[in-house]
Amino acid sequence: MKYGKWFVRVNWITLVFIFLVVIAGSFVRITGSGMGCPDWPKCFGQWIPPTEKSALPEDYKEVFSEKRIKKVAKFSNMLEAVGMEETAERIRNDKSILLEEDFNARKTWTEYANRLFGFMAGNGVLLVFLWIILKYRKRKLIVLSSINLVFLLFQAWFGSIVVATNLVPWTITVHLFFALVIIGLQIYIIRIVAPSQQKNIKVSKSFYALVFFIFVVVFAQMFLGTQVREEIDHLTKAGIGREGWAENLGIIFFIHRSSSWLVLGLIAVMFWISRKRKDLRIIHWIFAMLAIELLSGVILNHFNVPGLVQTAHLLFACILFGILMMATFRLKTKEIA
Structure with a gap:
């Protein structure tokens, strides 16, 4: 089956955005901007984050700390349910997880840029999936694009866990693993739809x-x-x-x-x-x-x-x-x- 040029291009562009998400995530980490947005998917409860502390309520730390407590409790219960009792207990007892950082516009917008790249990559994977379903309907591609979309949704959800647990180290490693799996699946899809290029x-x-x-x-x-x-x-x-x-x-x-x-x-x-x-x-x-x-x-x-x-x-x-x-x-x- 021959695939259209724009379909192939969208797949390559999606791969580029996935790489950009990984690199942006690294930049977020080295600049200490991971907690620049204390919530997810919004940032300080807004789709476009503030640029000044004055735009936030005085009790913003308490507000987001309470939300984090609930999310961490749910995540700990989930870990416990799959047999990771020790890890769950360690997260529950780690009080540093619940510490809220002071608002920093530079860190906030660095993390926000990372999320924008993630948004573009996610939409690329979704577009590829819909394109395959509506036009090409090849079983192998449907399976691959479906798995990639599921992994990307999991990656987005797990990103919220990374934020909620205040960047607990092992969560970042898991985050990288799924990023590489998504990259691999996207490369395989490109291999199928653009054989003349490879x-x-x-x-x-x-x-x-x-x-x-x-x-x-x-x-x-x-x-x-x-x-x-x-x-x-x-x-x-x-x-x-x-x-x-x-x-x-x-x-x-x-x-x-x-x-x-x-x-x-x-x-x-x-x-x-x-x-x-x-x-x-x-x-x-x-x-x-x-x-x-x-x-x-x-x-x-x-x-x-x-x-x-x-x-x-x-x-x-x-x-x-x-x-x-x-x-x-x-x-x-x-x-x-």
Whole structure:
């Protein structure tokens, strides 16, 4: 089946917005703007947030604190119902979750911009789903777009939990996981609707296995990175400033850093094998993205984790993840003489 140009374009645009949501979320975190909006989906009870504290009632902290107490209680009960009693109890007893921050216009609008990107990405996924249902009606695409829409709705709901629990670290990791799943599903949909843009490439079974192994390692590396970020959050709460982060990070940081060099070695081998094949330019892009990713990692390690470099580090990790996923879809195993 041939799909229209605008349908293909909308799918690519939706993918771009999903990436922008991930990057905006990272920027929100490094600027400490996650609690810039104390409620969800509105911000201070408004669809367009205020720019000055005077626009809010004097008791705004108490108002939103009460709402948070109710949402946290519901979330804790849900965790308890699925067997996570210890986690539920820890959230109930964490009084820091209920602390409301002072209004800060910069943080509020930073978080609001993040939500706008999320709104655009959500509408893109919804538009793709409706387009498929109304025009193309291909079963595989209906299933994929339906799952992606459900995951996106879950991601939006879970975003409200992240806000309600005052950015409890593990919730942010789960948030990233579902973002990557949504990215993967959207890439797969593009693979189906735009095959001419992603032609199959014949490679040996061993080469495909190498690419797939690197993809798995990069996926794991991204989650190790979120664990490192959680350690940084703990250090910050303990009163250790940015200048002391690098020397106080634990074993997870060491594994994350060391594994990066393993990935570099594997991709260098992959690049060497594919260097003379013009149809394997996607491998060259993978090598370039990893080189930039490692450079940003070195800067993070040696320059006390500068904020904007953290965002760049996540950006190139997500791009690397996306290109590797595209490669696993495009490569087809066939022994080459």
